[in-house]
Amino acid sequence: MAVQFTRIDLTAYPVDEGRRGQLHQGFCQSGPLDPYAFMLANALCGQQSGTAIEFIGALECEFQHPALISITGAAAEITLDGQLQLPWQSLRVERGQRLVVQPARLGSKHYLAIAGGFDFPTATGSACLVRREKQGGLHGDGTPLQVGDIIRSLPPGNGAIPGELPVWLMPDYQEAVNIGLVHGYQHQWLSSLQWQRLYSSEYTLTPQVDRMGYRLTGTAISLPEQALYSEAIALGAMQIPPDGQPIVMMADRQTLGGYPKAGTVARCDLNHFAQCIPGDKITFYQLDADEARARWLLKLSAIKRWLSH
């Protein structure tokens, strides 16, 4: 089975769960920016995991064989041979059918999954594409998908195709989001005044957004000047550089860094944060690690319940 990509407005590339056990060698973790949308895209294709396409901007492709697919992520207009389709659904496509996904907002992230998963070469145990490491993609050298590329898919497993996705499992992405922050790392460097400034201010996402990190602008957070050795950066870590404007570290973040960190974005809110585009408004609230973990586990068990029906 194969799919030909006929239009890529901005960028499209393969993603899976990312690298495992490679961070200590300097390989970034990678993986989807919106792990929730990625996970459900695969679930809708009857599988736990599989390489999918993450894309930003409009995407068009043609199916050379019948297939089962799904499209998840932020709001988009989806058509199959001109017929309007719903996102977050399992879709059966026929040979020769043309899929068009037109995102509602430029910069949001979208996922195309296929039963069996797309067949890309893997390196460091993952099909993820990391341009600066010259890894991943059709040629294994970090080149994203190009118009005209034909990507094969692997034979589907025997997982059952789940029923319709319940509304409460569909994320409601907003242009103004309230994001949970789990205190950690150098949290003691922030005085109570600085915490108050952080939690009572509205931040704006700047245009400096990529798979490594999202830079915010708003009330500056000032920290005492203290020496800090470079240390490991967790997914969602909020760095406070000398200008006081937070940077949240995302999937392709470098493994080590020397800026102090206030904490990390809670996993249960990471997808809402990841879907923000420059100009969107972000506020933060405090979430303790136990509560953040409990909320994420609740999400996972809700998905499990849906899948076992």
Added chain:
Amino acid sequence: MQAFGPVRRVEIAGEDGLIFYAAGASLAELNQQIALLHQALSESRPDWLLELVPSYDSLMLVFDMTEVDYHRVYQYVATLPVSTATTHSSSTLHRLPVWYGAPEANDLALVSQATGIPEADIIQRHQAQTYTVYAVGFAPGFAYLGELDAGLATPRLANPRKAVPKGAVAIADRQTAVYPDVSPGGWHLLGLCPVALYTPGCDKPVLMQAGDQVEFYAISEAQYHAWPAEPEDN
């Protein structure tokens, strides 16, 4: 969370991570404690352990939060037997050739100006030390080596380079490193090393591991260009 044994502080690094900071008087000692803790955890490898990322004086541990929470992980690490051996016998010694003063990577004049040390002495002093890999990170195969001769310590460039050449041998503060690939960078450059530190796609893509030892030795321009045809001088 309370300090214990070789650990001076433990902090949360996300709801699925903890970061352990070592106790010790010198950087060498801090890094040694991290190496020992890293080794102990790598060997015991509980099922819920996903990532171990050591650095200068810290070790981040990422766990499977569907299996355990941070209280359990803290308890596990705090009661884990950690060897106190001060020698790391399994570490590898890498001897890296350097064409000092290669025109594409030559800040020797700047370093000489900043430190008051003649260029020839800078080259000599850079080779005089056996360095320890304190951390691997930033990019695949980028090894932070310490500690550089205190006399050679220089601040970073005021204007970082957009593209440091692959193989550039660089110094900053009391650290030295070889750039595995072209990348932006703000360190002062001393020369070029022809040995590949990162080979994408191969079985062992990254040459150096935290804890390894490194020595540099000078080669000529002709030897650099002929590399690896010249037999390795060991």
